[in-house]
Amino acid sequence: GVGCYLEGKNRIGRITWIFFHPKYTGLGLGKKAIEHSLSILKLSSELEKVVVTTSQLAYKFFEKFGFVLDKIEKDYWGLGLDLYLMELSFNNNS
Template sequence: MIRPYIPEDKESLLKIFKLNIPKYFDTNELNDFKEYLEKKSNTYLTIELDSKIVGGTGYYVNGNDKSGRITWIFFDPNYSGQGLGKQSVEYCLKLLREDSRVEKFIVTTSQLAYKFFEKFGYEIIRVEKNYWGKGLDLYEMEKINK
C-alpha cells in the first residue's frame, strides 16, 4: 500500500534509510532526508506491506524548469525484488502527470540504480563522480512527459 506520509512514520523511515547506508546513500544524506520530511512532508509517500512500513518515496514539481521529480526512494533491503520500486515510481509518475505544469520528469540517482529508471524511459543527461559521497556518483536522468 502506498499512502501519504504522516509524522508517526518518521522513525521507521529513518531506520530503513540507515539500512541503506553506505550502499545506496552516504551518511551525510541522512540530515538532508530529515530536512525533506520537515519541509516537504506533503510530497512524501510511505510504502507498507502487510501493515508494516517497508520504504518511502517523494515527488514534487519544480516550477522553474517545469519538471516533476521523484526523490528519496528507498526500501528495507529485506523487501527488495518484490516490485515495490516499480509500483512506487508508477504511482509518483501518475501523480506528476496530473499536474499541467510538468513537461518532463527528472530523477537524480546513482550508478547503483540508474538502470532501474531506464526501464521507465529515463535517459542519462549528466554524470558526476562522487557527488553523493565517496563512491556514489550522480546520475541525473530525464524523460519527457507524454
C-alpha cells in the same frame, strides 16, 4: 517509501527518494513507487519532464521507465558514488 514533487514554475517533476527495508526488495515495490509518482506528477498539464538524481547503483532501474541519462558527476555522493542525473520528457500536448 517514495517522495516526489512538482516545481510548477519550472514545469519539472522530481522523484526525490525511493527506499524500502531490505527484506522487501524484489517484490516490485520500487516499480509501483515510480508508477505511482509518475501518475501523480502527470496530473499537472504543465509537466514537461521528470528529473531523478541517482547513482551508478540504481540508474538502470530508472532506464526501465524511459528515463535518459543526462549527466554524470564523479564522487558527487561520496568517494566512488557518482551522481547520475536522469530525465523523462513529456509532450505538453499529451
